[in-house]
Each structure stands twice: as C-alpha cells, then as structure tokens.
Amino acid sequence: MLSINAIAQGLPRSMTLLATAEAENAPIILSGVLLTLVIIYFASKVGSEIAKRLDLPPVLGELVAGVLVGVSVLRLVIFPEGGLTAADSLVMSALQALNPLTPAAIDRIFISQSEVISVLAELGVIILLFEIGLESDLRQLKEVGVQAIAVAFVGVAVPFAAGTAGLMYFFHVAAIPAIFAGAALTATSIGITSKVLAELGQLKSKEGQIIVGAAVIDDVLGIIVLAVVASLAKTGEVDIQKVSILLVSAIAFLFGSVLLGGFFNKTFITLVDKLKTRGNIVIPAFIFAYFMAFLGNAIHLEAILGAFAAGLVLDETDARNELDELIKPVADLLVPIFFVTVGARADLSVLNPMIPENRSGLFIAIFLLLVAIAGKIVTGWVVFGQENINRLAIGIGMVPRGEVGLVFAGIGTASGAINKPLEVAIIIMVILTTFLAPPFLRIAFGKTAQNDAEG
Template sequence: MHDTPFYLAAGMIILLLFIFGFIGRKIHVPGVILYIVLGIILGGLISDNAVLDIASKIGIILMFFLLGLEFPMSKLGETAKKVWSGGLLNIALNLGVPFLICYFFGLNFLTSFLISGAVYATSSSITAKLLESTKRMANIESEYILGLLIFEDLVAPILVAVLIGLTSGQKVTGGQLGLLVLKIAVLALIAILLGRYVFSKLSNFIERINDEDIFILFTVGIAVAYGGLAVYLGLSEVLGAFLAGMMLAETNEIEEIEITTIPVRDLLLPLFFLSFGSTIDLSHGVPMIGLLIVMLIWSIIAKILVGVVGGRWYGLSKRVSLRAGLSITSRGEFSVVIASLASGTTKVFSGIYILIAAFIGIVLFIFAPKITTKIYGSPKKPKKKIKVPEG
C-alpha cells in the first residue's frame, strides 16, 4: 500500500477492520483475534507507517485513560494494598521461572532474559478489551485482574530499561534503576496532586462544556499529553494515560467523559491490534520448537497459578480466583516492545510465542466461566427468606 494514495489506503484499512470485526461477531470470535490476523496478512504492506503507529498508540492511550477513570485515588490505594503479594508471585512465576527454563535449554544470559521478559506481562489491552466486550468488568475478579495489570505496568518499564541497557552493551547501574523508580513515583505524585487539588474542583466547568464539540479536545488532550509526559520521562505511555484517567476521575463526571471519549477509542484501538499483528514475521519458520512448547505450557500454568493463589490472597473465592487465572494468560503490547529489542531467531521465537499466547489467552478468557462452572459446578443462589405473617 506504499504507492496507494493515503486516504484510499486509510479507508481500505478501516473497511477491512470493519469486515473482520463483523465476521467476528457472526462467528462469535472476538474482533481482537481477527484484527491481529489481518495485521499478519497485510504484514509489510503496513509496516513502518508513521500515521498508523501514532493512531494505534492514541487508541491504546485512550483505552488506559478510560480504565483509569474506573480507579479514583482512594480505590487505587485499596487495590494496591491487596494486590502486591499476587504481583510478586507473578514476577517469580512468569519472569524468574521462564528465565531458568531458557537457561536449562542452553541459552545465554541475555537471550534468556529477553525471552523471559517477553513472557512476563499479560496483555493489558487484550484483557481490558475482553473484560469490557464480555461485560465482565463488573465481576468480582476484575478488580484483582486490573490491579495485576497495573502492577505489571509499573514493573515493565523498569524491565525494558534494564534490557535496553544490556542489549546496547551498556552496564545498568543501581543508580539508573533508582532514577527510573523515582520517575514513576514523581509521575504518580503529580497525578495525585493534580487530581486532588485541581481536577476535583472542575466538576462545574465540565458540566458546562460536556455538550460542546470542544469537550473531546479537553479529554483526549489530557490523556495524550500525560501519556506523552510519561514517554518523555522514559516510561510507558499507557502508565501516563492510566494516571490521567485517575486525575479526571476526581471530577466525579466520569459518565460524561466516557460518553465523549469511547467513540474515538473504538475508532483507533483496532489499529493497535492491526499494528501488533504486522510486527509478527512468520516467513523464517519456527525456531526452538521444543522450548516454544515448554514455554507456552508453563506460561499458561503460571498465570493460572497467579490467579488461583494470588486471588485467594486477595480475598477471592476459589471459583473466582480460577476464573481470574484463566483470564490473564494472553501476552501482548509489552511483550512486543521487549521482543523488538531482540534480533535473529530470538526475535522470531518471541513473535511466534506472543501470537500463540495471545490466541490461547483469548480462548481461555472466553471459556473461563464455563471451565470454572465445570470444575466447581453452578454457583448456588442464596435462598430467599420467607416471612411468615404473625398471628
């Protein structure tokens, strides 16, 4: 599509996304899967496209901005206190153990670290999109799942920074790591202060402009700007976008902001999955098939354990904990970022792993309620107390 006029190419891509999304609805397959497949099919035709890259990043920024709206400061604090143990378990099982598996297969330290880094994080975008599209956002386990995703979003930038240093041949010092953690703390502190002392006082202002066509400029501008500030500090744009949503949650005008912003997100977010699919190159075959099979099996088991064990620590029932574990096995955007630091067979291996893990994760998410019911049976409905009239 490099020689195709820009507007024609853009229109064709959007229409293809519509067709694949429509087919997904008819055959009951999430559009996310088909958008990734479309990206793989188009491959080099849409790779290195600056407009697509920017649009897809704005789409993912708006997704996390809208997620942040669901987490006012007080609620986030309560979640953080409860999710830290599950977050540490996640690091041990999905970063530490995969590293040891790679080392056991004879890979060197850097390659093992790169692959285990790509294995670590659940796809926040796929998981959040599925929570919303399957109407499970209000379920009990969604708070624990989103808490884990936030925990990973804090760990992943540090992981990426270390890997960038290692792959560039530079030594990563304790001071550099400390600076990165400090940046995250400063970004969060600024968001807390702005939310509490600025945006909490803007409810009347938002009520006056929420019917105006300029309101979308206000909401998207804040989301993208704070995401951009995070990137400027060397952090993740999705972390900045999430914090921006938290800031605007303090206005108590969440519904109005969502009504305005969701249509823009729905237009741009499919482009992220399309772009993700286009980064997966299957032309060189599948390297290290034995390691790939072992890593896929372990990474699925490990995430389920994070749900089952961590969910119990969080205070969820056995049924709900299992449903949570089955819902967090897909890998995605952070894995792609880490895989992009690799080269040769390591990059191909990581790309194939991410694709398969994303597909398996989506399937497990969809069937999580049925699997849980199969194991634990149908949940018992509380018996209604019958009042007996006196006399």
C-alpha cells in the same frame, strides 16, 4: 509571509527535490491510509460479529481478523518490520496500478502509510486505557491495591526466574539471551485483558480490579526489567543510575496522579461549567488524557499508563457518566485499529516446522509457552484476605503478552542479544498467549457465574 518557492530556494537541491516528491506523494499516502482503514474496519466488524455469535469475546474476533488481513494470510495490512517492503503489500500494489510510481517512491509511500496506521493504533490503545481508567473504581482499586501488587510481583518474578533458568539448564542458552527471553515472559498486555474484562462485564468485579491494577504495575515493572536487560545486552553491565531514576519516576508518576486527582477534579468541573460550545466536556478530558500520556512517555514510561491514570482521576468527577458516554464513539473508531494491527503483525509462519530455522525455536517455544501460562496462573493463588475470589480468572487475566511481548522480542533482536530460533520462540509464545487468554478468561468467569447461580 514566505512563499514555498522562496523557502525552497534556501534549501540544497537534493532536499528540495525530496520535499517536492513527498508533497506530490501526499495524496497517494492518504489514499493508502484510507484504503487500509477501510480494510481494518471491515475486518474488525466482521470478526467481532462472528465471535459474538459464537459466544466468544469480540476482541478475539478482531485479533483473528487482523491475522487474516495481515502478514500471515492476505497481506493487506502489513508493516515494514522483518524486512517487508511495498512489494509484499497488496494495498501498495493497488495504489501502484492506479498511479504509475517508481519502486523508490512506492517504498517511501509504504513506509509513510504504515507509520500513520501505527500512530492511529497507538492512539487507539491510549484511548482504550483512558476509557478503562474511567470505568475503573479508584476506591476499589485502592482496596485491592496490596493484592494487585502481590499479583504483579509474582507475575514478573516467577516467569522471569523459571524462563531464564530453564533456558540455561535445558537448552544451554547463554546467560544474556536467556535473561532477555525470561524478561519477555514478564509482560502482560493490559489493553487486551481490560477489553475482555469490559466485554464480560467483569471490569468492576474484585477479580477485574485486581487484574487491571496488577497489569498496570506489571507494565511498570516490565519497563524497568526491559531497561535492565537492554543495558545488560548493550554494555554487559546494568546502569544502576538509569534504572533507579526509572523506578522513582514510575512511582512518583502513578502516586502523584492519584494524589492530585482531588485538586484537578474541582478544576475540571469549574472549567466544564464555564465552557459553552460543543465539546465542553470531551475536549478538556482529551487534553488531560493526552497530556498525561505525553508525561508518561516523556519520562520513559508508557503513554498508556498516563492515559489510564487520567481516566482514574476523571472517574471521580461529577461529569464522569456523561464523559464515559462521550468517549465511547471515539473509542469505537480508534480501538479496533489497535487490535486488528496486533493480529496483522502476528507472523504465523514461525509455526511452520518445514522451515529449518523454526524447528529449534519450536521446542524452545513449547517450554516458554508452558512457563508463560503457569507463571501467570499461579498469581491467582497469592491473593489473600479475599473470600470467594476467582483465583483462576485472575491468573488467566495476566497471561496475554500481546504487543508488549513483541517489543521485548524486537529490542532483543535489534541489540543482537537473541538469535533467530530464540526470537521465533518468543514470538510464538506471544502469539499463543494473546489468542488463548480471551476464550479461557471467558470460561473462567463463566464457571464462576454458573456456580453462583447454582448456589
């Protein structure tokens, strides 16, 4: 077996020094990750408990807690986005006080620690969607499938068309930036909406199933729209072949997952019965969920779509109830990381009108916010063939953009397709739709429950 020194001798001196430096910094990176997790868990628990006592969705408390510990207030949980460095992080300052480090070393530690937290947050949303898939009823999803498709298509088409046309007509924005901003309006954060639905006990209601089904389809459509506008921004023309492959892959992936469900269910139960050690149910389930998430990512869809499909498939197994209980402790550990980091990334300084470059963005943001809300709320009124359906709740459930909208803004900025005022406007729209949707969804379902009780 080769020793580390023997391997190092075969490397260039600069690479050897870099590898040695990274190895020396590994314990400090771990310290940074652990301290950040302590902050995230503490903020998550305090925020969710306060929200619960105020009769608000706990996820809203986690988002607000994330804002407080994030870039906007305390700067305890920040990421190297928008030019932030280790000098901006109080966690890095604490580590530097404990360990004498050069500025270059602390910057590398900051980047590495941020990447670890980001990966944990991604795992959190993957597990959340896996759990939501397990809690969803595939039969009921099939029953509301047509309605979900209608809601998704209208929820993409209306905001996109109204946003793009309005920016060009009222604000004289050029075509490609306007199209990019219009595309950002199409997103729906399935992670945030599904969490609120689960907390309200409405996940398995007809409204909940329509919202979840539409949000999944909306995610697929959003990825396709993003591919189109990114291609347009880069080359000035749309790569029809790339978009067609993406569309076919998305349809084949989702329908193939459901169709193969029956076969896999039998295999899963047989495997579980043969395994005799700890984790005989949960480990095979996670293998399947992660593999499906990998497939979704590999074909340029979202990993969360694969995890959701895995949950839907396993929902049909006899071990579903036991598996659901086993998943919850894992979700309790990782899902809060996702919601706190979403809040932590929300830079509320874009709302400050005293900053000159924000002012034009604020006017555009007001327009985008109105379109973002109205363009999704109208989706509730395209549902047909359903009596006593809460159309307002369906529309509000499609409103939050969350991390999906920030992805559009980030890619638009990186490609040079959007300028600073338009970027600010998109970020404001994302922040406000993300924070407004949970309490209003609670109100919409609360009114329904009250009406039912009075009836």
